[in-house]
Amino acid sequence: MYPSRFRYEAPRSLDEALALLAEHGDEAKILAGGQSLVPMMKLRFAAPGVLVDINGIAGLGFHEETAGGGLRVGALCRHVDLEHSTVLPGAQPTMAAAAPLVADPIVRTRGTLVGSLCHADPQGDWASVMLALGGSVVAVSPRGRRTIPVGEFVVGTFQNALEHDEIVVEAVVPAAQGARAGSYLKLERRVGDFATAGVAMALESVGGQILRAGIALTGVGPATIAATEAAEALVGASLDPDVIDRAAELAAAAARPRTDHRGSADYKRHVVATFVRRMLTAERAPAGAAA
Amino acid sequence: MTQTAEPHAASPAPTSQALDEVKIGGLGSSRTRVEDARFIRGRGNYVEDVTLPGMLHMEILRSPLAHARIRSIDTSAAWAIPGVKLVLTGEMAAQRNLAWMPTLSYDTQAVLATDKVRFQGQEVACVVADDPYIAKDACDAIVVDYEPLPPVVSPEQAVAPGAPLIRDDKAGQADNIAYQWEVGDKDGTDAAFARADVVSKLRLHYPRSHPSPIENCGAVADFNSATGKLTVYLTSQAPHIVRAAVALIAELPEHLIRIISPDVGGGFGNKVPVYPGYVCAILCSILTAKPVKWIEDNTGNLSSTGFGRDMYLDSEMALTSDGQILAVRYHATTDQGAFYADAQPTKFKIGLVHSSFACYDVPVGHITAQGMYTNKAPGGVAYRCSFRVTEAMFFQERMMQAAADDLGLDQAEFRRRNLVDDDQFPYRTPFGFLTDSGQYHKCLQIGLDAIGYDDFLVEQAEARKKGRLLGIGISTMTEPLGAGNSREYDILGIKMFDSAELRVHPTGKAVLKIGAQTQGQGHETTFAQIVTHELGIPALDIVVEHGDTDHTPFGMGTYASRSTPVAGAATAMVARKIRAKARKLAAHLLEVSEEDVEWELGRFYVRGAESRGVTIQECAMAAYSNMPDGMEPGLENNAYYDPPNLTWPFACYIATVEVDPETGVWDVLRFVAVDDCGVRINPMIVEGQIMGGLTEAYAMSNMQFQTYDVDGNLVGANYMDYLLPTAWETPGFELHEVVTPSPHHPIGAKGVGECAAVGGPAAYVNAVLNALRPTGVRNIDMPLLPDRVWHAAHTGDDVSGAPPFRTE
Structure with a gap:
């Protein structure tokens, strides 16, 4: 690969990284997993003047539970960490279902959830998952720290809401209202292909009563789509066939x-x-029944 | 594994001291590949690994448009970049008479565009610089002023009234037709159709695909201005042909041209032609007087080098109501792209497509064919097949299934009624080939038994009651491999024989030099085994060399599964010449007359006194130290082998699938392969070739295609769009074998490298269509993407043509 000429910086701290962003403005691009950025540079679709490689910054590789079924995912937490996480199974069914479906095993060892959100590719899996979960990202800049809901963060095809001097340090899943259920289904022509279509579903319920629902769609529009009306049709309802059909x-x-x-x-x-119907039918079926 | 082989060598007598052939790496030994020792340690030597002192780097600027007139090319900004040594345009190449070059199909192809660009990705200019980054920057700095012209992106558009003339460079070319061809007996075929009870019709498209070797094309050209010698390291499947071609194209003396194909990372037909990049690298080395390296990127490879297939079929089969085939006829249309550059024997305009129906007893047939120029990449190379045989066998097997359905006959039974019987060989096919040998019915039966055909039909019927769609598909096919005999097969006049040279050193170790060229097939392993079989020299004591035209005998290279049938035969023949001389040496050493000397593997002995013998190694030493009076010293020889006929392997492939009616996604449940490729030299390598071919067949049926949008933009120019299957989705394969030796090959072997890629696709497609049979769907053209399967299943309509990329 012969990308355009660029400068490579490897800051050892967040402050250093922020200083580089402040210095280089829109010339600079953050390199985390590099699984989308590097191929784009190779094809010269992207030609950043400065690469700010954050892989040398300690303390960003974490993912951890927070009170009430929440989760924090650091900017250098790899897909593979989530795929093999002991934290997600049971606690985060939508994320646990999505993690092994992200790209292919090679990409998963390097790519990051936060990088996927920032890249804002409508084919990205994590944006749908986080949108369905009502998640947000935490961005820092010399001006301080702010939390941006994923629905406002992903603003268009390959467009996010970051300022040039901001870095996303983590993604956050809020606490759940009750027990979590949900899944992620994706149709792809081959492992590692972009999704033909994908659906993320996140349900929070108490005693069979759905208190919150999120449905988000991958690869079927110019950006990740929140299927808000479909989700709302589930709130307060029980998963009867006609409710399932209506949501689908x-x-x-x-x-x-x-x-x-x-x-x-x-x-x-x-x-x-079909995917909405399958996921909801599986939730309705007795435990252990196949989708 | 079903082992039904006849032993290929007589059992040695109890007193024999013959070596155990399998133990010493002869025929039938699955010895591990000697190539792998360097490949898996990263110690291979590919063109990209070649670095010469003072070497410069070349990059190619390609056309973004499918069809446009070039108004001007401004290279001044590129020249101004520090480190740029040369910016070459078509105009400059034309001064050396190198703006155009001949193709392997007697057409011409632009090296660098001078007048128009005719496909997206066409070579427009190239830059030579100190490093590839600078060369790429400089390509980006070249300004080309294009006047867009309407593109032609399908054969229909090519012949539509008022279609733009693509090849206005060719005197006398008034339309977009590249060639017309026909074969067979039209009147006899028409008469047979007039008698038919049933006429089964089918229209098909075999989509454009690309061989996509893991190593792209590349060259390091090194012209020594002091000696006048040109050395080119090249990714070529046929280095000797390239040497001749370079001599003709560049008007250089052939004895001063040395082509070296070092390790080649896959070819699949893609590395047979001479490409503009090679010619540019050579010209740039001459102009700069420095070695010049050019390594193509993935997009360059996928968008400009030889594609495969892109053929349309309009077919009819004449049948009796009890399932006898009376005749077949079809019209094939090929989309050639901007230049007619099929790599194929010169006499045949659409390859060996007329090998179709060679395994069935079809009395008569007629084929017409026409090729169209379009604004697409040129090619039509034999992507893992013997010259368009993939299309021939796919069409044949799809037609067979449609005919069985039309007759209401079971697809296995319909094949049984029409397969050629064992006692019909040699069998003259409806289009003039002579097939050599086979046990077609036996192969089919082994396949049906292995898959549990009757039980599956019961399971399928039960599943259908529950709304599940199960399907079973059969493909029985034969393939003409080993071009060729010199009467019929030549490339640009050079006959398609092959060669081997064998040198046995004094200590009995040997070097075999062949005119074939491995790209991963394992020649260095298997060709040694042939020598071992003939001479009893352990395979470990034999090194196989190829790929350097200064140091190996002239050969036509490796493609179309021809290496074992032709170069392999030459290897056996040269070994026999060596053995004949060794026999004289043995007689001398044993002090008996030659007639009293008997041979067993590895050793000569005196008839009637078996314990008195000499080894082949002792004979080798004697050739240099103790030859009889009057005998020329040394133990070396060569052989050029002109095969009397093609070899005809046979295969029966059977797939079972389940289609998800809600999404159109289909999964392979089982895949049974029965291959009869004659005597197997190295069973492990044969099995690897079959699994590789079935994987490519799966890819073609399921996901792999190139298409062009209405503006002539290529979809499938990178590995995000052009999908290669991974281990994850590739089904498992159950392999079986039957061995019917080729009667005319010295060791009874037949070609095998491509059979599975050729015969495999129809098994998958037939299985999916079998699953959809209750819906009334008759055809879905490949690739059988989920949306196409779903659409067909839900509407009952056929799905034809390549998938759309952009509809608005």
């Missing part, structure tokens, strides 16, 4: 897919509906 239809209606070589727009909507 609303989710499909929320999708804005294009016909391309991965499938027709109609097909992708149909897959969204």
Whole structure:
């Protein structure tokens, strides 16, 4: 690969990294896992003047539970850490389902959840998962620290809400209202291919009563899509077949897919509906029943 | 493993001191690949590894447009970049008469565009610089002023009234037709159709795919201006052909050209042609008087070098109501891209597509074919097949299944009624080939038994009642391998024989030099085994060399599964010449007449006195130290082998699948492969070739294709869009074998490298369509992407053509 000329910086602390961003402005780009950025540089679709490699900054590789079923994921926590996490199973069913489906094993060893959110690719899995969970990111800059809900953070295709001098240091899943349920389903032509369609579902319920629901869609629009009406149709409802059908239809209606070589727009909507139906039916079925 | 081989050597007598052939690495030994010792340690030597003193680096600027006139090219900004040594345009190449070059199909191809660009990715200019980064920067600094022209992106558009003329460079070319060809008996075929009870029709498209070797193309060209010698390290499957081609194209004396193909990282047909990048690297080395390295990137490889397939079929089969095939006829249309650059024997305009129906008893047939110029990359190389045989066998097996369905006959039974019987060999096919040998019915039966055919049909019926879609698909096929015989097969006039040279050193160790060229097939392992079989020299004592035209005999290279049938035969023949001389030496050493000397593996002995003998190694020493009076010293020889016929391996592939009716996703439940490739030299390598081919077949049926949008933009120009299957989704394969030796090959072997890639796709596709049979769907063109399967299953409509990329 022969990318355009760039300068490489490897700060040892967050302050150093922030100083580099302040110095270089929009010329600078953060390098975390590099699994999207480096291929884009190779194709010269991206030509940042300065790469700020944050891999030498200690203390960003964590992921840990917080009170009430919440979770914090550091900026250098790799997909593979989440795939093999002992924290996620049971506590974070949507994340646990998504982690092994991210890209391929090679990408997962290097790529990061926070990097995936920042990259804001509509095909990214984690943006859908975090959107469904009502998650947010924590960004720091010389001006301080702010928390941005993922729904406001991902503003368009490959566009996030960061200022040039900000770094996302962690992603946060809030505490749950009751017990968590949910999953992530993705249709891809091959392991590592971009999603033809993907659906993230996150349910929080007490005594069979759904108190909060989130549904988000991968790869079926110009950005990650929150299927808000479909999710709202589940709140306060029990998972009867007609409720499931209604949610599936609303989710499909929320999708804005294009016909391309991965499938027709109609097909992708149909897959969204099918996945919503499958996930909700599995939640309704007795434990252990297959999706 | 079903072992049904006849032993290929007579059992030695009880008193024999013959060596155990398998133990010393002869025929039938699954010895590990000697190449792997260096590959798995990172000690291979690929073109990219070659570094010469003072070497410069070349990058190519490619056209972003599919069809455009070049108004001007401004290279001044590129020249101004420090470190740039040369910016070469088509105009400058034209001054050396190198703006155009011949293709392997008697067409011409632009080296660097001078007048127009004719496909996206076409070579427009190149830059030579101190390092590849600078060269790439300088390419980006070249300003080309294009006048866009309407692109032609399909054969239909190519022949539509008012279609833009793509090849306005060719005198006398008034349309976009690249070639027309026909074969067979039209009148006889028409008469057979008039008698038919049932006529089964099918239209198919085999999508454009790309061989996509893991190593892209590249060259290090080193022109020594003092000696006039040109040395080129090249990613080539056929270095000797390249030497001849370079001599002709660049008008250089052939004895001063040395082509070296070092380790080659896969070819699959992609590395047979001569590409513009090679010619540019050579010209740049001549102009700069420095070694010049050019290494193609993935996009360059996928968008400009030889693709495979892209063929349309319009077919009919004439049948009796009880399932006898009376005749076949079809029209094939190939989308050639901007230059007709099929790598194939010169006489045949659409490769060996007429090998279709060679394994069935079809009395008569007629094929017409036409190739179209379009604004797409040129090629039509034999992607892991013997010259468009992949299309031929895919079409054949899809037609067979459609015909069985039309007749209401079981697909296995329909094949049984039409397969050629064992006693019909040599069998003359409807299009003039002579197949050599086979046990077709036996192979089919082994496959059906292995998959549990009857039980599966019961399971399938039960599953259908529950809404589950199970399917079973069969592909029985034969492939013409080992081009060729010199009467019929040549490339640009050079006959398609092959060669081997064997040198046995005084201590009995040997060097075998061959005209073939491995790209991963394991020649260094298997060719030694042939020598071991003939001479009893342990395989470990034999080194195999190839790929350096100064130091190996002239050969046509490795593609179309021809190495074992042709160079392998030459190897056996040269070993036999060595053995004949060794026999004289043995007689001399044993002080008996030659007629009294008997041979067993590794040793000559006196007839009637078995204990009196000499080893082949003792004979070798004698050739240098104790030869009889009048005998020329040394133990070396060579052989050029002109095969009397092609070899015809046979295979039966059977897949079972389950289709998810809600998503169209299909999974392979089981895959049974029965291959008869004659005598197996190294069973492990044969099995590896079969598994590799079945994997590529799976890819083609499931995910792998290139297509172009309405503007002529290539979809599939990188490995995000052009999918190669991983271990994750590739199904497991159950392999079985039948051995019917080729009667005309010295060791009874047949080609095998491509059979599975050729015959595999139809098994998968037939299985999916078998699963969808209750829906009335008759055809889904490859790739069988989930959305296409779902669409067909839900509407009952066929899905034709390449998947759309952009519809608005």
